[in-house]
Amino acid sequence: MFSKLGAPELLILLVVVLILFGAKRLPEMARSFGQSLRILKSETKAMRKDDADVPHTGVHAAELALQSAFDARHAAPEATEADIHLGVETSAGGAT
Numbered sequence: 842m843f844s845k846l847g848a849p850e851l852l853i854l855l856v857v858v859l860i861l862f863g864a865k866r867l868p869e870m871a872r873s874f875g876q877s878l879r880i881l882k883s884e885t886k887a888m889r890k891d892d893a894d895v896p897h898t899g900v901h902a903a904e905l906a907l908q909s910a911f912d913a914r915h916a917a918p919e920a921t922e923a924d925i926h927l928g929v930e931t932s933a934g935g936a937t
Contacts, residue, residue: 862870 859867
């Protein structure tokens, strides 16, 4: 839909915006738009940080358990299925 938006179209759009809002109001609108983007960016960064700080529960815990079982299976090929399910780690020297 917007793939054919070239220089002439952008110029027409800029003229329409200039007519609608006026030259005095455009810098103020641009400033407030920039501030809004900065606030949005800082809030999303804070949400990502909060997500990283939350302990894994539910589905995430199951995924972590499956991943650790997978890692244990490939790290110690001599381990049996029962050892992996029970969480028993084996080493080259024997069971610990």
